[in-house]
Amino acid sequence: MARIIVITSGKGGVGKTTTSAALAMGLAQRGHRTVVIDFDVGLRNLDLIMGCERRVVYDFVNVINQEANLNQALIRDKRCDNLYVLPASQTRDKDALTKEGVGRVLEELAHGYDFIVCDSPAGIEHGATMAMYYADDAIVVTNPEVSSVRDSDRMLGILSSKSRRAESNEEPIREFLLLTRYDPARVEKGEMLSVDDVQEILSLTLIGVIPESKSVLTASNSGVPVVLDRESDAGKAYSDTVARYLGDEVPHRFLQVEKKGFLKRFFRG
């Protein structure tokens, strides 16, 4: 049976899709059969980040409405055989994601995969609640910024009340904090909330800290999940995050400002 992971945040633009793509690719590269599903009906974007936008034929809603079967809709990643993408529908209305329909698709996927990564849309509307409803684990993507932290806390409340696990009184969803766009230099200057600040406010298990990095935009420009960029800080940080999710104990990196040499500092190098 697959484990269902929802990538959520409440606030938009914090890095949910980037994280979904990176986590799914990271899990698949470690040999786990993984499928990543775009729940953002009407605003499909995961296909772009994964670089498979020209191979979309059928989508999630087609499968729910039984206009196509799963094998027709799933797109196999060209870089990793264990990874499949289920794109969101671009045209249908949001109510197309019914609780029963989503449940049926997830149930079918659960037999053939180890992990199902659900990329949630922003907000707390239908699409977002559908993405989290069947989740076993939740990764709450947060920027070190007031509105994002507040929205993340709102999502925690919804996760603990409006999920299948909550409704059937099962063990609650495991919740993890992923801090993205972290800038240690600004934290050091007191201009940005630190990891400790955010953790103290949200009191969640920290699964990773992704530093602000140019490589994230470069990766999305070219449709390559940033975790594949092994040279970049963000790629390494995502790789660590995947390892932690799988239970490895990996120390957090990129929390401190990189020390510059004396001469560099002197000349503002």
Place this chain on the structure above:
Amino acid sequence: MGLLDYFRSSRPKGSASVAKERLQILVAHDRTQRGRPSYLPKLQQEILEVIRKYVEVDMNAVSVKYEQEDSHEVLELNIVLPDTVQGRI
């Protein structure tokens, strides 16, 4: 600038501490609202309607508090009546 910065020891206090303080208050407040049953706002409105049949009270005169303790829940109603109570017929 680089040279001057190097010798400047005192840093201006950043805005991060303000952000943290504001968030702590906000999140604490939000969390107290969370465990409440969803019928509370409607309950409050209906109670208010009943009272207003008999007494002219302000829209904000009824406050409903809900507290959860270990083994029991407390539903507290607080109704502020106007100074001179005049019943209608």
